[in-house]
Amino acid sequence: MRILGLALGVICGIVQGAAAFAIEIEDHRHYAGTGERVLRIVSTTDLNVFEPYVTAFQGLRPDVSVDYTVVSSSELHRAMRAGAAFDLAMSSAMDLQFQLANDGFSRPYRSAATEALPDWARWRDLIFAFTTEPAVVVINSARFEGLELPATRQELIAVLRDNPERFSGAVGTYDVRDSGLGYLFATQEDRSSDAYWRLNEVMGRLGPRLYCCSSQMIDDVAQGRLAVAYNVLGSYADDRLAEDRSGRMQILRMQDFSNVMLRTVIVPATAEEIDAAGAMIDMLAGLGLRSQAGDWPLPALSQTGPRESSGFGPIRLGPGLMAYLDPLNRRAFLSEWENAMEQR
Amino acid sequence: MIETRSIGKRLTLLLAGVAALLSVLSWGMVTGLAREGAQRTQDNVLAASVTTIAETLRSEQGEVRLELPYAAFAMLGAISEDRVFYRVTAGDEILTGYDDLPAASPARPGQVVFDIADYRGVAIRMASIARLVLAGEGPVLVTVTVGQTRDGAGAIAAELSWLAAILAVVFFLVAVALSALVARTSLRPLNEIAAAMSRRGPSDLRPLSRPAPADLAPLLSALNRLMDRLRQSIRRSEDFIAEAAHRVRTPLATVRAQAEIALRSAKGDTEKERLRRIIRAVDESSRSAGQLLDHATVAYRTEDLAHDPLDLADLAARTVAAMEPTASMRDILLKLETEPARIAGDAILIENAIRNVLDNAIKYSPEETTVSLRITSAGDEARLTVRDQGPGLGDEPVEALTERFRRGQNTESIVGSGLGLTIAADVLRAHGGRLELGGNKNGRGGACVSLVLPLA
Numbered sequence: 001m002r003i004l005g006l007a008l009g010v011i012c013g014i015v016q017g018a019a020a021f022a023i024e025i026e027d028h029r030h031y032a033g034t035g036e037r038v039l040r041i042v043s044t045t046d047l048n049v050f051e052p053y054v055t056a057f058q059g060l061r062p063d064v065s066v067d068y069t070v071v072s073s074s075e076l077h078r079a080m081r082a083g084a085a086f087d088l089a090m091s092s093a094m095d096l097q098f099q100l101a102n103d104g105f106s107r108p109y110r111s112a113a114t115e116a117l118p119d120w121a122r123w124r125d126l127i128f129a130f131t132t133e134p135a136v137v138v139i140n141s142a143r144f145e146g147l148e149l150p151a152t153r154q155e156l157i158a159v160l161r162d163n164p165e166r167f168s169g170a171v172g173t174y175d176v177r178d179s180g181l182g183y184l185f186a187t188q189e190d191r192s193s194d195a196y197w198r199l200n201e202v203m204g205r206l207g208p209r210l211y212c213c214s215s216q217m218i219d220d221v222a223q224g225r226l227a228v229a230y231n232v233l234g235s236y237a238d239d240r241l242a243e244d245r246s247g248r249m250q251i252l253r254m255q256d257f258s259n260v261m262l263r264t265v266i267v268p269a270t271a272e273e274i275d276a277a278g279a280m281i282d283m284l285a286g287l288g289l290r291s292q293a294g295d296w297p298l299p300a301l302s303q304t305g306p307r308e309s310s311g312f313g314p315i316r317l318g319p320g321l322m323a324y325l326d327p328l329n330r331r332a333f334l335s336e337w338e339n340a341m342e343q344r
Numbered sequence: 345m346i347e348t349r350s351i352g353k354r355l356t357l358l359l360a361g362v363a364a365l366l367s368v369l370s371w372g373m374v375t376g377l378a379r380e381g382a383q384r385t386q387d388n389v390l391a392a393s394v395t396t397i398a399e400t401l402r403s404e405q406g407e408v409r410l411e412l413p414y415a416a417f418a419m420l421g422a423i424s425e426d427r428v429f430y431r432v433t434a435g436d437e438i439l440t441g442y443d444d445l446p447a448a449s450p451a452r453p454g455q456v457v458f459d460i461a462d463y464r465g466v467a468i469r470m471a472s473i474a475r476l477v478l479a480g481e482g483p484v485l486v487t488v489t490v491g492q493t494r495d496g497a498g499a500i501a502a503e504l505s506w507l508a509a510i511l512a513v514v515f516f517l518v519a520v521a522l523s524a525l526v527a528r529t530s531l532r533p534l535n536e537i538a539a540a541m542s543r544r545g546p547s548d549l550r551p552l553s554r555p556a557p558a559d560l561a562p563l564l565s566a567l568n569r570l571m572d573r574l575r576q577s578i579r580r581s582e583d584f585i586a587e588a589a590h591r592v593r594t595p596l597a598t599v600r601a602q603a604e605i606a607l608r609s610a611k612g613d614t615e616k617e618r619l620r621r622i623i624r625a626v627d628e629s630s631r632s633a634g635q636l637l638d639h640a641t642v643a644y645r646t647e648d649l650a651h652d653p654l655d656l657a658d659l660a661a662r663t664v665a666a667m668e669p670t671a672s673m674r675d676i677l678l679k680l681e682t683e684p685a686r687i688a689g690d691a692i693l694i695e696n697a698i699r700n701v702l703d704n705a706i707k708y709s710p711e712e713t714t715v716s717l718r719i720t721s722a723g724d725e726a727r728l729t730v731r732d733q734g735p736g737l738g739d740e741p742v743e744a745l746t747e748r749f750r751r752g753q754n755t756e757s758i759v760g761s762g763l764g765l766t767i768a769a770d771v772l773r774a775h776g777g778r779l780e781l782g783g784n785k786n787g788r789g790g791a792c793v794s795l796v797l798p799l800a
Contacts, residue, residue: 102427104464124425124495191414318421319428323414328440332411 023079027070031055035063039276042080043090044073044181045263046215049239049297050090053287057280064276072212073180080105080268087271088280090263092133092233093180095187095321097264101126102322106266109274113282116289121262121301123317128281129262130288131298132314135185136234137252138218143170143227152256153195160202160228170227171203172217175210176337185231185259187324187333188315193257200340203230208341215240222249233261235298260314263298351534355527356520363519367512371505374512378504382497383469385423390471391456393420393490397432398473401488406480408434416490424496429463434477434486441489448472448489461491469494533557537564549575550647578643586640589633596633600626631703635763638696642767646774650690653800656726657682657719659691663698664717671706671715678702679716685726688800689775697771700764701730701793708734708791721799725777728795737781737791765793772797 027047031054039057043050047070054066069086071079073093080089080100089106091097100106101123108125121129137156139149143166150156160167174182189196209226211217214236217229222244237251265284267277288301315321323329396416402409410432420428431441446461451474459470470491476483533556540554551568600623607619664678671678687694705715713733720727769779777797 102429104427124427316418316421318418318425320414320418320421322428323412323417326412326440328410329412 023069023071023084024075025069025071029068031058031066031068033058033061033063033065035065037063037273037276038065038067039088039273039280040067040069040086041088041090041280042069042071042076042084042086043088044071044076044092045090045298046070046236049236052295052297053284057283060283061276061279064273064279072178074178077180083270084268085270085272086268087273087277088265089268090265091180092261092263093184094129094262094264094315094317095184095325096180097127097266098123098317098319098321099325100268101266102319105269107269107271107274109267109278109281111278111282113285117285118301120314120317121288127264127266127317128285129264129301129314129317130284131235131263132301133261133263133299134234134253135231135259135261136237137254138221138229138232138237139250139252140221140224140227140248141250142224142248143167149250149252151252151254153193153199153254154256156228156230156254157195157199157202160199160206164206167206167227169207169209170225171206171230172209172211172220172226172228173203173230174217175212177334178210178212181214181233181261182231183324183330184261184315184321186337188259189231189257190333192259195256197336197340199230200337204341204343210341218249222246224248231259239297262301262314262317264317352524352527352531355530356523359523359526360516360520363516363523367516367519370515371508371512374508375501375505378508379497379501382500382504385500386426386469386492386494386497387458387471389419389423390458390469390490390492391473393417394456394471394473394488397430397488397490398475398486401475401477401486403477403479408439408477408479408484408486410439410486412440420490420492424499426493426496427466427468429468429491431489432486433489434479434484439486445489445491446470448487453485460494463491466493468492469497533560541567549578582640582643585636589636589640593630593633593637596626596630600630632763635700635767638700638767639763639770642693642696642770642774645690645693646770649693649774651688652691654687654689654691654694656685656687656694656728656797659695660698660717660719660728663695663702667699667702667706670703674706674709675712676706676709677714679714681716681718683719683721685719685721685797686800687726687775687797689797693771693774694797697768697795698728698730700767701795704764705730705732705734705791705793708732710734724799726797726799728797730793730795731790733790735790737793768793768795 029047047068050068054068058064058066073091073096076089076091077093077096077100080086081103089097089100106126109128110125114122114125114128117128137150141149144159147159147163148155150159160171174185176183176186186196209220211220211229214233217226217232218237218240220226221229222240234251234253237249241249241251265281267274267281271277287296290296290300291302293300324333393416396413396419397410400410400413412430417428420426429442429445431443431445432439444463446459446463448459448470449457449472451457451472453474453476456471456473459472461468461470468491470489472487472489474485474487477486478484537552537554537556537560540552549571551571552564556564603619603622603626607616607623610616610619660680660682664680668678702715702717709715709732715730715732718729718731720729765779765781772779772795775797777795780794780796782792782794
């Protein structure tokens with residue numbers, strides 16, 4: 001229903017806008033508008049998640065066609081640095097987005113809607129956050145039968161350590177080498193919680209399965225291939241839980257500490273449809289500040305349900321994010337991570 | 345008098361100019377200090393950042409190792425939203441960071457140096473620190489550089505500068521208001537002296553003896569000396585007139601007596617008529633001399649006016665009694681209606697004034713008429729009204745009629761000096777009263793002269 005009247009784009013290896021660069025594309029769709037103008041969006045947000053936003057945008061600006069490309073966060077970052085031509089870049093990897101803004105790959109945009117955003121949700125009129133999304137643990141409750149559900153990392157460590165035969169090969173998390181968001185979650189957790197490395201040690205002994213993306217992890221939990229998926233995007237998990245019929249999937253929010261990520265958008269320096277990009281940012285910022293949850297796939301900036309009362313603020317949008325992106329730091333972090341994860 | 349710009353205005357303008365200069369100066373200084381302060385704040389954060397990174401430098405297996413602490417970057421975002429760039433070099437080799445960052449100025453190891461550079465089209469502030477790390481064959485000089493755009497510092501400085509500008513304008517406006525006040529206050533003694541001078545009566549030539557600032561003392565004493573000279577000069581001329589009148593009167597009396605004797609013994613009508621004319625001329629001269637004497641007396645006595653308690657009715661009655669013979673010679677009836685009216689003043693002067701007015705009335709009245717005098721009090725004023733049935737005063741203003749030696753337009757046929765009303769007016773003015781002239785409102789013409797004096 002949603003895609004009624006929208007032309008289905010052709011998924012191809014090389015997108016028009018990025019003709020000069022080979023970009024590894026995960027998904028692509030073209031939503032035709034009535035006019036000539038095309039808003040080229042490159043994003044890490046899955047197509048089905050973002051489609052309602054495109055529909056809403058074309059309700060406001062029917063003349064603008066939307067060309068939507070889904071890539072991984074590191075791919076997005078690489079493409080932007082290489083000068084790929086897009087009008088809007090949206091990513092869940094705050095650190096990479098921040099670095100793009102800091103290094104001059106985004107252009108400033110200012111409007112009443114962006115002014116209304118809280119200080120922590122924007123930086124220098126270059127980068128704007130429009131969602132707050134927590135990292136959660138998703139479990140298959142069938143695999144936890146007879147066990148007490150963990151509420152903290154300590155308890156999770158204890159459960160995994162005490163039941164190696166049950167969880168062997170059934171633990172999944174991001175491959176932080178590939179996933180920008182996984183790396184962001186991992187480094188922030190390293191900074192905030194000493195339990196992180198002990199959890200990695202325990203997971204490493206169980207032969208963990210490593211993923212690029214939240215949705216695949218959630219799929220595997222739903223189908224019982226995984227018992228535990230650690231550091232999954234809560235917003236995706238919520239959407240999948242709503243569709244899940246088996247009733248075996250469950251979302252756990254760690255009580256000791258929980259990362260909250262901001263999904264951010266920038267206008268790349270290469271953008272041409274500034275006006276349409278600004279209109280999209282205004283719409284997203286407006287939705288980010290909505291007071292009612294509404295029927296949107298992604299949570300608002302201020303959305304605090306009963307689950308979200310952990311009291312942890314979102315990851316700070318600031319130069320601190322650049323510390324872990326430094327090649328030396330990254331190499332050191334990854335080698336430590338590999339040591340912990342790959343014990344077999 | 346050529347009027348140049350007032351001292352008050354000049355003083356205000358001068359002070360306002362000084363205030364404007366000071367305002368601009370203080371704004372400039374605050375702006376400079378704000379820029380300096382904002383720059384130092386940024387420098388401190390940058391210095392803390394490079395130092396924190398340099399602390400992690402170490403040598404492992406002959407290689408320089410370091411980690412970039414989260415805090416070293418996070419602190420750069422604490423104050424402002426400025427873009428951050430960094431670089432770490434070991435000798436000539438770039439270990440990490442932005443390799444195109446401009447080179448820092450050389451410094452001794454351990455010392456933080458600051459530079460301003462242009463990077464990717466924007467001005468940045470850089471802090472660098474160098475450390476010697478033992479790696480491989482020998483010590484390697486490792487330089488840590490952290491740069492930040494200057495928008496935050498600029499914004500703080502601009503905001504403070506704007507605030508300083510508003511304060512400077514307020515300061516200026518307050519200073520201008522105070523300048524005007526100061527100018528007015530400083531000029532007050534001068535204005536007071538001017539006001540005291542202009543309040544004085546026309547014949548008041550006493551020295552000014554009010555307290556005055558030292559700056560005004562020369563002006564005041566010069567003024568007093570001038571007035572003293574003027575007074576002496578006037579006194580001399582009054583004395584001269586009095587002396588002259590006195591000297592003239594005695595021989596005139598002799599001439600009159602002789603002329604009367606001659607008249608009695610004269611035979612011919614023409615001769616008699618001639619003698620009468622002589623007598624009349626002598627009378628007029630004598631009266632004029634008397635009035636000149638009166639005038640001198642008035643001028644002399646008003647200088648140091650007595651304030652004796654008097655009854656205007658007594659004075660009027662006495663004057664009427666003295667004038668009775670003159671009036672009866674021409675069959676003029678003097679009618680006096682009095683009521684007691686207490687006044688304060690110099691009896692001789694007031695009698696003099698009444699006599700002059702009455703004399704005028706008798707002189708200008710036709711024979712066999714009545715001159716009436718009436719005293720009334722109204723409010724705090726006593727009023728002696730003298731009415732005659734003569735030709736009236738015409739319609740000239742009081743000022744013109746009381747001018748010295750000035751005579752009304754309708755007096756051609758009667759001799760007179762023109763001093764009578766002047767004397768009366770002078771006396772009344774010296775007593776704080778006034779002379780009022782008016783036509784007789786009884787429908788028969790005639791003059792109506794009122795002597796108005798304040799009641800005691």
